[in-house]
Amino acid sequence: MGLLSDPNRRRALINLLTRLNAPICALCYFAGVCWFMGLAFEPFTLRTYMSENAMGSTMVEERFPSGERALATGKEFAAHKKKVGGMPVDWLVKTMQARGLEVFTQSFSRTLPFPDENKERYIVKGTNVYGILRAPRAPRTEALVLSAPCSPGDNNNQAVGLLLGLAHYFRSQVFWAKDIIFLVNEHDLIGMQAWLESYHHTNTTGMDWSPLQGRGGSIQAALSLELSSDVITSLDIILEGLNGQLPNLDLANLFYAFCQKIGVLCTIQGRLQRNDWDSVSGYSHAVQTMMLMVMKQASGRPWGDHGLFLRYHIEAATIKGINSFRQYKTDVTTVGRLLEGMFRKLNNLLERLHQSYFFYLMPSLSHFVSIGYYMPAFGLLAVILLLRALDLWVQLVSPPAVAVDGVGDVAQSSPGVLSVLTPLVISHLTGAALYILPTRFQEIAVEHFPVSETEAVVLTVIAVYTAGLALPHNTHRLLSGEGTEQGWRVLKLVAVLYLAVLLGCTALINFSLGFILALTLVPVAAFVTPHVPKTLSAVVLVILSPAFTLLFSVFFFQELEEMPVSFQDGWLLYLSVISQGILDHHLYGSLVYPLIALMVYPCWLLFWNILFWK
């Protein structure tokens, strides 16, 4: 630290940083993006390995024999489901009881804030059925969960059948040390949310549920099963949960290890892994797989029924059977054996899964990028903001006669406090309006305009968002007269630091979201001043605004999923994504929508304000 305590050298360093600020920023941005793209390159990543000793060295045998019977049960379930027209509660209770489980039911109801047009539901009423296999000689302190959703139509019948088959088989084994809860949940995530909230006796989303009658202690891990065909070609594992939380990497390792052992094709993001990492196509494959994970994680929504478990510190993943046109098929017995093996190893756990990584990205199932590798990419983007802040600071205290002791500038910037505070307050009020108004005023909107509730909400969001662009950038003049050169610098300094803190915190919790936001917002923050050409800059600023980021992400995601859409469809998709985001917030407590509305958007408005500073 001699560098900083020596005034001469410090001045030299600051001079260097201010003089070369723009090139250094550009270099950092470029390096950050490159670093990020390099993460998917196989030699730069680590191979996955099992960290948890309890799951690694112990041998388990998989002997589940009765896949055919499970399929028959699944068919029976389908027939009863069709007959009842929903969840066949009585049949499930009877069947689970016959398998020697303690069976309980739970009813729940939820009125959505506005109708969900994707899933066509508004007032949701349902029943969850779960059976607990009590482990012999265990004091009900720990449990594992296997869940299968009761989906409308012909989906997931095989999953329920396999769940019941496994329950029957597991019941006759003596090696269980943890209770196993077999859960069939109705209305997918809503049912799961009701069950989990009831299990932990919390109520974060205002749902009505009946209390649970039976519990199994603290849940250590959970697997959710989705299976819609009698034979499968591959198994896909879904990890991304609510708010971008991921389960411990050991759970993915466990799945991968058993797929290797039993000889089942396994995928992540629906993509097989390739061995030709040194070819361009192999690399682009890895990049696409990783980008899919980044996009899904950034969305902050649960991508399977497992996603809600993570909030309660329960490691969970969804395993999905995929039946494509490949030759090689795997039958249900094999899937059952795989699940049996996974459960036996989870049963062997002495502690919660904690050894391996909780923060990672996966370019393929056998390789992962840990937090230590991907954080520098974000750090390189974030450092741009700090460099700009330093530059602004130096400019603000520019009369070099005063030493950089921080004593002299308080007097100079004090008249600017009001000019900084006003735009801050106004832009945050706009953000609050963006957060509150859409759901509050949907009735009024429906009354006055020929739109449905969902359309009303989404259109209100867009309207408030656009109105925000017009509103705040002139207000400071009314309050504090002419904006000064000093004024916008102070404002920008505040805005840049605010953005840096915001993005830093976001990236710590949800790296993908933080990185995507940084990619678009950091250039805005870096270049915008009142002196750049207004029209062009305004266009650039709008294109790099959070709303457009979302729009691009929608198209990009479709492109990655190999389902490109036309602009028309993309626009409709974009609208539905907005409504889904708001619904996720209200139903499950996803934080992406409030983050964007209350923090990121106001922060971006500050830069918009600076552009139109007069």
Place this chain on the structure above:
Amino acid sequence: MAASRCSRCAWLFLVFIYSLYVVVISEEPTPGNEQHASVADNPQTPAETVKQPTEERRWEATQVDETVPDDAAAANKQDLPVPDSVLTSTPPLKDEFQEELVIRPLHSGDIYASFQFRTVWETDFTRGRKVSHYRLFPKSLGQVISKFSVRELHISFTQGYWRTMQWGQPYLPSPPGAELWVWFQDTVTDVDATWKELTNVLSGIFCASLNFIDSTNTVQPSASFKPLGIANGTDHRFLRYATLPREIVCTENLTPWKKLLPCGSKAGLAVLLKSEKLFHSSFHSQAVHIRPVCQDGPCKTASLELRQTLNVVFDLHASGQGKREWSLFKMFSRTLTEACPLASSSKIYIDVTDNPQEDQFELSPATHLLSQAVVLGDRRTFSVYDLTQQVTFGTVRSLNVLIRWKSTEGDMLRPLLHAERYVAGYGLQTGEIHTLIYNNHPFRSFPVLLLDSVPWYLRLYVHTLTVTSKGKDNKPSYIHYQPSKDRMRPHLLEMLVQLPPHSVTEVTVQFERALLKWTEYTPDPNHGFYVGYEHIACHICHKSVLQVRNERIFQMCFSFNCRSSVVSALVPSTVAMNTNITKEQPLFSTFFPAKEESSYFIRVYTEPLLVNLPTPDFSMPYNVICLTCTVVAVGYGSLYNLLTRSFQVEEPNPGLAKRIANVIRKMRGVPPLVAKVFQSQLIQSVQTHKGRLVCVVNFATVTKIAPAVNYAAPMDAGTSAYLQLR
């Protein structure tokens, strides 16, 4: 009416015997002839049954002796060492050993086997008499009792949780893990030290981790645990209660337990106790209860009773391969060939209450002895096999009781009283303990006494304690709360709560998770920390024929409970006397002394909790150390440096002459010429000394010279200029 029922019974029994006979013949062709002969020789052959239908099923209490053939009885007399005849020494040590096994087929298809071994010894440790001669009573325990002046000792080791919803109430409830409660005699002066020593000794005797019992998990309940034997004082200063929910029970605990039996595991019922089968079950619990009981009716003198109990539930699906059929061999992989020769009574009871017409299950070999006992307020009927009689073993010289179900329905029960417990909330900062107590009685309310002992690392917010039943606040009539002390003692909460009929009572209390010191974490901190179960004691008084009488008793019980002496009120010495001298009653029904048949006492234990505390990442100490050191060195060091140093224009490098002068000064022991003045805070005073500016600097903070040395340094021109500026 009764006669006709009896005759119908007899007919059914006849059919049963006959069918069994056919089955035996068809299954076992070789011993068939012998079997045939035995059936023919049996006084209760079908032919005779027809003639004397009323005598077919005998009640044990009245007609035990008559069923025994004379010659067999004589043979038994020779085998059995009757205490009086054996003991010749003076004073005569009167001790007696009884063993019994109760088998209860459960609704779910599982089977519950409960062993009880009871040794009663007419001796008295209380008067400080040295006892050196031991016969049936285990010496290891006897010495412990006399050395530590133990009045009552109850210890149980349990693996598994009793599933009340499936199995009903157990004969003797016990919580998962280890539980130990001891009443010391009032002559003990330092109870805590004695307790500490006792737990360590017991730890050795039972090969268990009882030595982990210390002040942080020991409590003194004021009302929940009253002496079960005769007692004249119930001052809870002499009571210690501790649980170890984490204790794992296995064969190393079983072996020392078996060694306490007079016959070991060589003869009698104990031959069934093979660990490979006992630990292939759903529930396993073994216990030792020592208490003083009355010797005779007037209760002039006390004798010491040792009860060893072992309860085990075998699982239909796991052990029974799903076939609803149980036999001694299937359960224990042994059959019985003899009673323990030292036992005065050795019996097997099979609960046949739910099977009056033998339509639920069939029992073979059939027995003609029936017994009735009141267990948990319910009059139950048992089939009895008396092992002291040779006729029980039949001609194959071994007894293998077989129970075969006929129906296959198994519903969940709705037990009168049961409880569950869980931790609510998420995250690692706070949480809420919920205890739900179900009273399923349609019209009776019960007063129950809750005991909750929570470790100190869960900081209970007692102001958040709520008790609600049916949505309304339920005010406990008695609360005893002892706050915890960090690392010293746990929270103790006792409450007397009235459970309204047909209701769920919810007790909630919020807590905060404490951060432990790093040495206090267990080796597997991410497993979580165990929080003991809640203990619920209830004296249920409801089963009676007469409604009016019922009410009266209930009122009485309630009044006892209001005085917060729910358990102690139950144990007047006359009751203890009653339970101990009436030998007709089977052992399992006599443990908790009941005031009347219509009332009974039950304990309910909830499941223990597993709570995660905030845990540092122990797997990366290296990273943690590196990071901490880096932060301290770089961050704190530089910040400190910047804060405590003042910057000023430095003199150009001291010339060569000055450097040499400094070297010389050093050699002379004189302080060198100072070029810099340290930060102004360090300057204590500036004074003029002999026309020169002298700066008194407290160097203690800078150079670690202690005590502080006032150091006067001559100042050069630059420094004085600086000081003038300030």
